[in-house]
Each structure stands twice: as structure tokens, then as C-alpha cells.
Amino acid sequence: MSERLQPGDTAPAFTLPDADGKEVSLADHRGRKVIVYFYPAALTPGCTKQACDFTDNLEVLAGAGYDVVGISPDKPEKLARFREKEDLRVTLLADPSKETLTAYGAFGEKTMYGKTVTGVIRSTVVVDEEGKVERALYNVRATGHVAKLLKDLGV
Template sequence: MSARLEPGDPAPAFTLPDADGKPVSLAEYAGRKVIVYFYPAALTPGCTKQACDFTDNLQLLADAGYEVVGVSPDKPEKLARFRERESLRVTLVSDESREVMKSYGAFGEKNSYGRTVTGVIRSTFVVDETGHVERALYNVRATGHVAKLIKDLGL
């Protein structure tokens, strides 16, 4: 399992394809705050709830200076279906190799229904304007997480 990030650590750089196959790079967000969240699978109940919660609060987050990028191991085509079916407005990117997830400590052993499995660890990172981790949240819940994040950010 990869090491977990701590506040103050440089956020690992990445360039991944979005739902339309266009590259999205963390470097594009330099000078702005970005929330990068990792989720296991598009079109599943928990991940849909979380993505819809981010979409529903996108304007509030944008007004406070935050961009949002969701990362999953799904292929761009599946992300496009997810975006269309749920009318999502957050940027969704594909990490099929799971290398970016590993660099953030968001892939590894986790408990799932009482069993230890290897997979995506639902995690959220707030990256500041200088590209450093402001908050690193691991094993977050799909439901209620966005509301808690907004509260914790004082928005």
C-alpha cells in the first residue's frame, strides 16, 4: 500500500483523460484551489450520490474558489455515460492504471463488508493554490461527505 499524504505535502502531479478523452492535468489548476476526489466506480449508488452531491454544490464551491475533479479507474466512455445519465458538471477523469490513485494513497487494502480487499479507497484531497495538500481525507463516506467537507472548509 502506498504512503498516505499529509497536509503540506506536494500533491502528486497527474495528467489523465477526461470523459471526452481530453487530457486534464493538475498543473492546469495552478493558482487555484482544487478538490480531487477518488471513487471506486461510476454508475454505482454510492459513487452516484457523491458525484451528484459535488454537482449540486459546484456553484457554492466555485464561488469560494474551488474546482472539483473526480478520479476513478473507469474508462472515459463509462465516465461520459455517467456524466450524461446523472447530468454531472464535475470534471471526471480516468485512472485505469491506478497509478495516480496509488500516488495519493487512495488505492490499496481496505475493509469491505468485513473482508479485507484491495481497491480504491474513497478519498478526498483539497489542493491549495501552490499545489500542496491542504487536507487529506481517507475512507470518507459517499453519503454526507460533501456536506461535511463544505462545513469543514467554512463555506
């Protein structure tokens, strides 16, 4: 079971391929706040709803100084299909090895339909300009999460 991050922790560094295979690092966002959200799978109903919610609020978040990055265990090709099909504007990163998911506490045991399974724990980590964890939210709901996050961040 991976450890969950706490506010004040240094956010684990990562460099992962985006939907076009281009490497993106957490360090690329230094000096801006970053909302890093982890989701189980592209092209599934809940993950689509969440990605569309982030896309719909991207300008508001950017205006408040936040970049948004979504990470899943999908391969870049699937992320590209997801982006095209849903017209997404958030940066989607591929973590098929699940190393970044694990480092952020977003991969491990969870309960699904009453059974304990190992998988991606839908999570959102807000990283400040210095690369420190500002908020770490685990087991978030796909629907309504972005609206709640906007409210909590005062955006």
C-alpha cells in the same frame, strides 16, 4: 500499500483523460484550490450520490475558489455515460492504470463487508493554489461527505 498524503505534502502531479478523452492536468488548476476526490466506480449508487452532491454544490465551491475533479479507475467512455445519465458537471478523470490513485494513497487494502480487499479507498484531497496538500481525507462516506467538507472548509 500506498502512502497516505499529509497536509503540507506536494500533491502528486497527474495528467489523465476526462470523459471526452481530453487530457487534464493538476497543473491546469494552478492558482486555484482543487478538491480531488477518488471514488471506486462510476454508475454505482454511492459514487453516484457523491458525484451528484459535488455537482449540486459546484457553484458554491467555485464561488469560494475551488475546482472539483473526480478520479476513478473507469475508462473515459464509462465516465461519459455516467456524466450523461446523472447530468454531472464535475470534471471526471479516468485512471485505469491506478497510478494517480496509488500516488494519492487512494488505492490499496481496505475492509469491505468484514473482508480485506484491495481497491479504491474513497478519499478526498484538497490541494491549495500552490499545489500543496491542504487536507487529505481517507475512507470518507459517499453520503454526507460533501456537506461535511463544505462545513470544514467554511464554505
